[in-house]
Each structure stands twice: as C-alpha cells, then as structure tokens.
Amino acid sequence: MSNLVNLPFGDGMLKFELPWPTTTLLPKDVPGISKEEIESVFKAPLGAERLSTLAKGKEKVVILVDDIYRPTPAHKLVPIILKELKMAGVKEENVKIIIAIGAHRPHVGQDLIKKFGREVLSSVEIFNHNPYQNLTYLGVSIRGTPIYINKDIVEADLKIGVGCIIPHSIGFGGGGKIIFPGVAGIESIVRNHSLSERKKDIDEIALKVRVDFLVNVVVNTKLEIAGIFVGDMVAAHRKGITFAKQIYVIDAKERTDIVIANSYPADVDLIQATKVLNTGYSLLKEGGTLVLATPARDRIGYHALYQKGGRLPMIERATRRDTMKNRERKKQNLIIFSPNLTAKEVHQIFPSDAIVINSTENLVNRLENLHVGKHNKIIVTVLPFAPLIKLV
Numbered sequence: 320m321s322n323l324v325n326l327p328f329g330d331g332m333l334k335f336e337l338p339w340p341t342t343t344l345l346p347k348d349v350p351g352i353s354k355e356e357i358e359s360v361f362k363a364p365l366g367a368e369r370l371s372t373l374a375k376g377k378e379k380v381v382i383l384v385d386d387i388y389r390p391t392p393a394h395k396l397v398p399i400i401l402k403e404l405k406m407a408g409v410k411e412e413n414v415k416i417i418i419a420i421g422a423h424r425p426h427v428g429q430d431l432i433k434k435f436g437r438e439v440l441s442s443v444e445i446f447n448h449n450p451y452q453n454l455t456y457l458g459v460s461i462r463g464t465p466i467y468i469n470k471d472i473v474e475a476d477l478k479i480g481v482g483c484i485i486p487h488s489i490g491f492g493g494g495g496k497i498i499f500p501g502v503a504g505i506e507s508i509v510r511n512h513s514l515s516e517r518k519k520d521i522d523e524i525a526l527k528v529r530v531d532f533l534v535n536v537v538v539n540t541k542l543e544i545a546g547i548f549v550g551d552m553v554a555a556h557r558k559g560i561t562f563a564k565q566i567y568v569i570d571a572k573e574r575t576d577i578v579i580a581n582s583y584p585a586d587v588d589l590i591q592a593t594k595v596l597n598t599g600y601s602l603l604k605e606g607g608t609l610v611l612a613t614p615a616r617d618r619i620g621y622h623a624l625y626q627k628g629g630r631l632p633m634i635e636r637a638t639r640r641d642t643m644k645n646r647e648r649k650k651q652n653l654i655i656f657s658p659n660l661t662a663k664e665v666h667q668i669f670p671s672d673a674i675v676i677n678s679t680e681n682l683v684n685r686l687e688n689l690h691v692g693k694h695n696k697i698i699v700t701v702l703p704f705a706p707l708i709k710l711v
Contacts, residue, residue, distance in 0.1 A: 326581040326703050327540075329614035333581075335679035338687065341699040342575070346707045347566045351543025358399055364550030365558060370400065370532050374407035374477055381475040382416045382443075383497045383530065384482070386423055387430045388591050390542045390584045391483040394436035396534055400479060401443065415471060416445040419482075419501025422508050424621035450505040450623065457527065462520045464511050467504025468528055480530035480552065484537050484559040486567050486709040488597060489518040493535040494556030495525020505623060509630045525552070535559045537566060540704050542584060568709045574604040575698040576690060580705040582613040588620025589613060589660060590633070590668065595705035600651070602700050602710070608652040608689050610682070615657045619664050626668070633668040652689055656682050 322340055326333040361370060374380065382400060384393045397416070404414060416435070418426050425447040431440060439445070448469050455473040457466040472478055482501075484493035499521050500508045511520050533555045537546040545566065548559035580599035582592035592613035599609045619626065625633040654674045655665050662675040676682045690697055702708060 324579060324701055326579075326612060326701075327583040328581070328612070329586065329616060333612070333679070335683065337683060337699060339577075339697040339699050341579075341701045343701045343703065344569055344571055344708060346540055346569075346704055349539050349545045349566055351539060351541065351545055352547070354395075357395065357544060357547055360547045360549055361399055361403060364532070364555070365548065366551030366554035367532060370403040370479070370549075371406040373532055374404050374409050377407070377409055377476040378413050379474060379476045380404060380409055380414045380479070381472055381477070382414065382479045382481060383419045383472065383502060384416055384434070385492075385497060385501065386418055386420045387426055387434055388423060388585060388587060389483050389485070389492065390538050391481060391536060392538075392542070392544060393434050393481060394439065395544065396481055396536070397435060397439050397443075400481070400534065401439070411442055412444075414443050416443055417469060417471060417502060418445065418447045419497050420448050420450075421500040421503065422450055422505065422623035448502045450503065450508060454504040460520055460523050462514055462516060462523075464514070464520050464524065465504075465506050466524055466527065467507045468498070469502040472498070472502055472528070477532070478530040479532045479534065481534045482536075484535050484548075484556070484563045485707060486563075488594070489521070491560050491563055491709075493559060494533065495522060495529070495552060497533075498528045498530060499524040505630075509624060512624055512631060537563045538707075539566070540707065564709075567707055568711055571602060571700075571710050573602075573698075573700075574607075575602060575700040576604055576607045576693070577610065577686060577697065577699040578602045578607065578702065579610045579612060579699065580702045582611065582706060583704060585706040586613045586615070588617040589615045589655070589657070589665065590620040590622045590625055593633070593668075595702070598702065598705050598708065598710060602702075603649075603651055605649040606651065607649075608654060608686060610654045610656055610686075612656045615659045618659055619667060654682065654685065 322336050453470045454467040455470045480497035482493045482497045484491050533552045534549045536544045539545040546562045548555040578599045580595040585591045624631040656676050665675045
C-alpha cells in the first residue's frame, strides 16, 4: 500500500498524497500487439470472408467509426481497411466514413485529426452522423422503439463497423452499438434510453441492420491495441468480449470509506466521466465519499439527451435514479474534482449537494474534514482507469 495517488489525467499525470494508505485496482496489464499482428488478423476473419473478397463489385461502401469518446485508434485501423478495399478494386470516391456519434456532439478540427490522422482525412470523405436528418424508417422494434437509421448506411452495398470493446453499464461496448445507437435517429435513441431492457433492444435493432464486416479492438491502459477481432458482427464481438473480460473484470467485494474514481480514458468532458459513478458507488461504504476525478477538457460536454434542456436531462435522472437515491439513503458524499469545472457547470447535471473542488490541496483537506475522527481507520480505494474495469 502507498499514500501516493497517481492518476493519468488528460495528456499528463495527476499526483497527490493522502494521509491514509490506499489500495489500487487496475485492469490486467497486457502488452500491445504489433502492426504486423494487427494486419495478419484481417487475413483470417471470424465467420466471414476476407474483406478484400467481400468488397469485390461493391459501389457504395460505408465505414462506421465510433467517436472521440471511445479510445479506438481509427488512424491505425482505417488504413488497413482501405488497403483491403483497394485490393478489391473499390475506388476511394466510392467510400464514405461516417462518425457514429449517436446523440453526442459532431466532430470537427482536431477531433478529426486525432481520430483519423491526416492521411485518411485527405483520401476519403468523412462526415458526422446526423441524428435529426438523412434517416430511413425501418419499422418498430419488439419493445416499441421506432427504428430510424442513417440513410447512407441503409443504402450501402457494404457496411464496415469499427469500434472498441470496453466496459459499459449494459455489458460491453463494441459490436452492434456502432449501428444502434451510433447511427440512429434521435427518436430511436430517446426511446431506447428510456427502456429497462435497453440492451435487448440494441441487439435486436443492430441485428436487423447489421454491418457486413466488424473490426473491434480491446485496448490496454496505454490505449494500445491488446487484441483485435474482425469478421462477422456477432462472432467477432463475442470473441472480443471473452478476451476483454480477462483484462477488465475484477472481483472486488470490499467496501471502503473513500473511492477515487478517475475517468481516464473517458475524460474529455463531465458527461462522459459520469460513466464511472456506478463502479465507484459499488465499492463505497455507507457514510463514505466518492471522488470523481476528471480533467474535463471540454467542460460539461454535449449530449442531446442528457444536457440541460435535453430530452432526458441528467439532473432529473440523477435525482431519481437508483445510484443517487442510494447515496442519499447511505449518507454518501460526492466530490467532483476537476481543474476545469465550476460549481455552476457541475450543478447543471448533478444535485446541488455535489461538492466541486479544483485543487488537490483542497481535495485532501475536504476529505480529512469529511472523515474527521476516523483518521486511523480510513480505507481508500483508487481506480486510475475506472472506465476500463468491470466489477463482479
């Protein structure tokens, strides 16, 4: 055990010392694989023909890529895909890349450069999915969700999905989520986010539309590709989840007085950082304190559903959802630590009793004050990569 807290934070590191020893929970440390290993996987896809074979004779090819909020290194994967398409005789002007933003903000400027690299930007048309326009209606799901999907995808001769498999509140990401909610209409997304059986709804719609060829990766804590799974949408995703569980799943039952949940790599904005709340609360004792740490470079961020004025404002969800009700019942404290956020901003999406702190000195002082009288008994758990762990 150590008293030093060491967190990846934006493009750097955040370090501070606590007056109590800490226990750190980490994903399994696995190495990244080489470029040659990545390319070799495309030669033997799971449950599907090689992409260069599938693409022969295709005139409308669409590549769906997840957004900047996911750590998928598209700049490493898309060039390999384009090479396979070229082998099939597909012309670059017949290829479109659509960023599957769902209800997130459109990507511009440095987002595009970081995600794709300048070479891809200069060779293929890239644009953001629009959840309000350019949609095709495909009926209604079993659970009553109207199915609106990006028109370019519905009309494509070949659909390729690119994403990553990381822990999610409804299981794991990747797979069919690149279709739904990735390139769905806003009415479809709103309905699905309101369902108790959200995952089953996603699976049904994704299978109805499906991609013809899936490229999913699993990343390590350095955001290197630790595993890559390509081929049939279901087969590749299932095998990827099996591998992801070996890295991300942690058996942790002990409850502690303080949990510091760092939002890296889901740390671009506060809305994305809220993904760590359930993990953090599941480790917290009654009367304990959860610290959500995030640089929030883009401050609160944007989500068409969850922001103030959105269809499902997070402040309303926060006051009624189980995690917040339990926090009140168990007298648990919530601290949002970020150098870039003000209380006015935080309280747009969190209840007014959430504590907002901007410096590590103030953070340590507040923790000592909240737990005064229990100095020698305090147990602290630190999650440096909270979005990359799944507790069982």
